[in-house]
Amino acid sequence: MDFSIIRCARAILHVTDLAASRKFYVDALGFIETESDSEHIYLRGLEEHTHHSLVLKKSSEPNVEVLGYKVSSDDDLKALSKMFEEKGYETKWMDKGEQHAVGRTLRVQDCSGLPLEFFAEIEPTERLLQRYDLYKGARMQRIDHFNCNVPDVEKAQKFYQDELGFACSEYTDTEDGDVWATWLHRKQTVHDQAFMNGIGPRLHHIGFWLPDPLALINACDVLASMGYGDNLERGPGRHGLSNAFFLYVRDPDGHRIELYNGDYLTSDPDFKPIRWDINDPMRQTFWGHEAPDSWFNEASSVLDVITGKKIEQKPAKLKQHKPTFVI
Structure with a gap:
């Protein structure tokens, strides 16, 4: 390339x-x-x-x-x-x-x-990593990944791998061998971009990296104390896929944000993608608890970069399979 x-x-x-x-x-x-x-x-x-x-x-x-x-x-x-x-x-x-x-x-x-x-270019600014006096809430560190609903996951995966140079870290497939969800990366962690089978194109969530699992717990306390208890959608918990700690929250407009910590290195060129069976309950949440219905039904619509108009959403290629979760 x-x-x-x-x-x-x-x-x-x-x-x-x-x-x-x-x-x-x-x-x-x-x-x-x-x-x-x-x-x-x-x-x-x-x-x-x-x-x-x-x-x-x-x-x-x-x-x-x-x-x-x-x-x-x-x-x-x-x-x-x-x-x-x-x-x-x-x-x-x-x-x-x-x-x-x-x-x-x-x-x-x-x-x-x-x-x-x-x-390629974005203005630099002061890094505040060691300004511990400024840490509050979830102690947000950096952007980590996007996760999107698309009608055809295999089509998206092939394009990102073959044309954009992404590599696959983990994936979920069905009993028939169809790819249900995939985790793709450019940086040397689990993912920069993930795709999940569903009505789309839509943005499911943006993931942001936190310094440690306790930051997720602190975020729950802060959000609850400020009246945002209903904005806590899923978690805290640990994913089987990626092994990361997670918490999903919804902003005042319904956009979904994942607070994320603790995945692993994928830098070796001989790293082999990890397969998860869609019926394996531990891939979704390692501790076993399920996601709410909003997880499957709600996501953010996207705009056309040329016209600025909302993109028409298409139905998923594969039939819905509620037990699936993504990170």
Whole structure:
């Protein structure tokens, strides 16, 4: 390949009330607010040295504008653009200055209809990893992954592996050998991008890395004490897949955020993907408890990068199988 994708790097979520979102993300979860204006809040984790990893953008309804990946250089952007255009994808360039704190950016809809962007440049900022006096809420460290519902998981997996250079760490398949969910990575952990069989394209959740499992427990206490008990959707618990501790919360607009800690290294070139049978209950939650119905039925809609309109959602290729869970 003529390009190198480094990692998942940022997301832009449309929210309806910036004040309510600030209270949830900054005061409760503990994100650092780098900057804000009347239309945006730019957030980052304590470990991050870049301007932001999450943008909350004021809008009339909640949607996902884009899921962003960092690449090494502008040459990578040109090579990505060439690849997408040769395969018939319509691309959109945004020059430096069109988006705050981010350089030249390539946007495109992927094979499932998810809105992607790629960029090499983002403004640096002070890393606050050892500013322990600023730690609060979930002690948010950094963005870790995206997880999306798509109608055809095998199609998405093949595209990301063959065309974008992702590797598979773990996957779930059915009795018939169909891939139900897959965990793909560019950085050397379990995943940057996961796909789950379902109505889509939709964003199921964004995962953020925490310093330790106790941060998840502290987040539960803080959220409950601030009146966000109903926003605690699933967990805390441990996944079989990835072995990570998790907690899933819903923001005031319903966007799902995973608080995540404790997966493993996938750097060796001879690492073999781990298969999980869809009927194995320990893959979903290692401790055995089930997810609520909202887990299967609710996710965030996504926008077209060219028109800005909501993407039409399609039914899943495989029949629904409620016991499945993703991370």
